Amino acid sequence: MNTYLNTLNEAQKQAVIQKDGPMIIIAGAGSGKTRVLTYRIAHLMQQGVDSFNILSLTFTNKAAKEMKARIAGVVGASEAKNLWMGTFHSVFARILRSEADKLGFPSNFTIYDTQDSVRLITAIIKEMNLDKERYKAKQILGRISSFKNSLITVRAYFNNSDLQEADLHASRPKVGDIYKEYVDRCFKSGAMDFDDLLLRTNELLARFPEVLAKYQSRFKYIMVDEYQDTNHSQYIIVRSLADKFENICVVGDDSQSIYSFRGANIQNILNFQKDYPDVKTFKLEQNYRSTKNIVNAANSVIARNKTKLDKEVWTSNDDGDAINVMRTISDGEEGRFVAQSIWENQINHQLTSDSFCILYRTNSQSRAIEDALRKKGIDYKIYGGISFYQRKEIKDILSYLRILINPNDEEAFKRIINYPARGIGATTIDKLTIAANHYKKSIFEIVRYIDKIDISINSGTKNKLQNFMNMMLRLQIESQTKNAFEIAEIVVKQAQLIKDLEKEGTPESVSKVENVQELLNGIKDFITDKIEQGEEASLTTFLEDVALATDFDANKDDDKPSVSLMTIHQSKGLEYMYVYIVGLEENLFPSAMSMNTRSELEEERRLFYVALTRAEKVAYLTYAQTRYRWGKLVDAEPSRFLEEIDDQYLQYLTPKAINPIINNFVDKSIFDDAPKGIRFQKPIQRKKMDRDLVKKKEIVIPKNMKKVSQTSAKTNLFDENVVVGNIVEHNRFGTGEVLSLEGSGPNKKAEIKFGTVGKKKLLLQFAKLRVIG
DNA sequence: GATGCCAACTTTTTT
């Protein structure tokens, strides 16, 4: 018993065994935070705390799942099952469902994603006849979102002259009216957006003392991970729930607070000690993840931030390699460098692709990297960007399912009323919306009782509407006796969704059909999973999962090893042996939108800190001199963050082939008779810092560059110039002899006799052969 | 009301 305690260091152990009262664990990057949290929960349970009384809030659903699994390993699966564990959004969505009637919501309320919210606001702005240039839907949503996250309700807004004045000043006097209409329409649709899941929870706890008391007594022990990234709304929920027992344990690292753009308030963690004067503070400062070089380099950068808690991250790991800095002429070249480097590191160190991760500031940067990886034949997995569930064909099907559960869901209804096309156009939908607002009913009900109301729609269109409604009502009845998968299948068939796509016959529509198929499979998997775990497998839970799922949750891990690509934000909490941070350029990282204030810049710096501390062994920092942005080639300057790292931890790689731009255009030999001393350098010295970097460090021969430079010097090692008789090496088949060649250009094939698998005919452009003799 | 073409916008990060 308690053997797990012996695997912890002293600081970790103290944090694990501290049972009661408020406590804060300040956990440096890579300091075993998850382990401490996991063991702390397991320890509580071993001390006799009922799992039902423990609430643990994590940052992602994936983190919750993994922690639950690890706890189950210590205390047993059946014990771990009752733990309340998940993201703020999913835990409180669950609570809201069971208390929904108190707030006037149906228990199967819809969760609007950002897309739904933007569409609704767009519609409202249009209905109110406002100038959509002045009232940009996305911006208005952002404003409403920040109101909600600061617990400023519509009423509070209209009671707050400062806020109204600010909007007036910004020439947007109608923001409050839009806000009000938006909230009303969500309510009428039985829908909550992401921020509502927190705001409405606060409403529930504030307005119904008996509900608050119930959950206060239930959650005797509360733990909050990534506390530095909680917003005010989340903060108040936690404070209210913990108010009875004050057994509140928050974990976080102020140096990794990177979500202020969505309302996260770093003050929550900085002020925790003020909130609870008798707080016990624990600091986890030993880093187990990274080399000394990486830890020290990261420290040297974050030291420049002014607002932070006092802590010192250190490691007893090896020094490791210096951090590699690479400049390329373009973003395309940057991608090729990364791909080449990964390829070589894989070979040289016998690593699989899953040891590598490529991090970038913005999703749009992935394209150039992807191209390069694909050309090199390196498997990769990309997280983020447009999630599967956001695709049009998928959202359309989900909208059908949403309507079956909650017919009042306005956004879903508007999506499908004319999809597939059934002759119901914008004019009709406008009329229906007006009627719906007038009668204070949902559009669904208006259509359902279209005969009973006074509305100027011609009989042909009315007929179409009734046909549609009849189908929906039929589906509704069927859905009551079927499981989520069966319903989805019937919907796809009844609404002729696949048929509609197949009719198109374009390559895009073919892939859409595949996506629909994948969705159906996904629902099937979901159901089997849930049934196996003895959990609820209803359509409601499926749709909730979909709405709150992150990209990580959606991805299956059983694929073949692949390089991970993601934004830095998504990389929080993860670690990889090799990390490539690309696009280290001014206006990109730090972002041009985040350089106006000191605090914005500090957040960008924390972001860089997060990126660098993902690396266990080796880190590469790359930047390009030119980059395509908005379809245009623009010049780029190296990021200030490169300068901010203490020089002693860096080594600069600047291969000759890439360096002088002019050499790509002019054959140098034509100037062979020119006077000595002529410089083939660009005369304009734009990149001041860049020159300095090169001047200072060029002579240093990078420690681990030996292998790299060897191979990159002989580029023909990897290309298609093999001849009969060559001994070649193939990634999977090993070594073999080239027996014959046929075809030319992209179709050039080689017949090779491998020792392991015998004779093979391979297309050279894909085979990636290395000539070794 | 549907279709197809052009203009405008995009790219900061996400539950």
Next chain:
DNA sequence: AGTTGGCATC
């Protein structure tokens, strides 16, 4: 560069 929405035309 790629996507989306608006507008003209059928």
